[in-house]
Amino acid sequence: MVEKQLENFDLEQICNSGQCFRMEKMEENRYRVIAGERSLDIHQKGKACLFFCSAEEFTEVWETYFDLNRDYQVYIDQINPKDTYLLQASKLGKGIRILKQDLWEMIVSFLISQQNNIVRIRRCIENICREYGEERKIASGESYYAFPKPDALACLGEDDLKACNLGYRSKYVVRAAKGVVSGEIDLRLIEKMKYEEAKEELLKIFGVGVKVADCICLFGLHHLEAFPVDTHINQALEKHYKRGFPKRRYKGFEGVLQQYIFYYELFGEKIE
């Protein structure tokens, strides 16, 4: 078990920020996350966090996953003091972190996310994990399903994932799996690329458009300069940034601010 006092870290906010579809609130102050092959339970009361794993696993896996060695206050402090909207947003969502998630998992998750709501995205992902992921046990005797690897999905017919409720997105996921297995999509190579290059490469994947590519860059490659624009963000930008969002001012961490805005649009008190 690892105990930590953490600033700007709030599991409820991270859970609701819509970047991770396999994080679950078990009960008050208790969360469970499944990431790729692993599962972790965490308790949080204010700044006090209890990670139910060994010290080795914490430093090797979860510290990176939750981006704990980064000071997010630095970004918040750079917000233009005149920008009351962004200040409010960052105040509400200051506990959000940009998770460093598995690239393959993010490609599939955000292929599924298009024209879809978060509740159903979660269900779709649970469905394919239960059907095609390997079952794992945790100490308590409970089990969970790891995220299916590309080769587990590459052998399917293009419509087979419709049984998991993916609808027309089924063929996107199956084709992506086939691409990874054949080597046409080289995940290791994409991981080494800079943001622009990685985005360009991701856009070649059938079913990946600009918004989805940016989500994959932000949550799967940890390119903090990626700024995904979905319908919510678009509405916020039209309302509060009629002359465009000041990306130059916030160069290099636009994605962090995007998350504050997204979270605020979903959970914040609207200010006119």
Added chain:
DNA sequence: TAACAGGGACGTA
């Protein structure tokens, strides 16, 4: 009951 929208992207014109 029926219509609609929900973290878009593709194909066609």
Added chain:
DNA sequence: TACGTCCCTGTT
């Protein structure tokens, strides 16, 4: 660049 279409489900 614009527009119809894709699949499913919770909501109104």
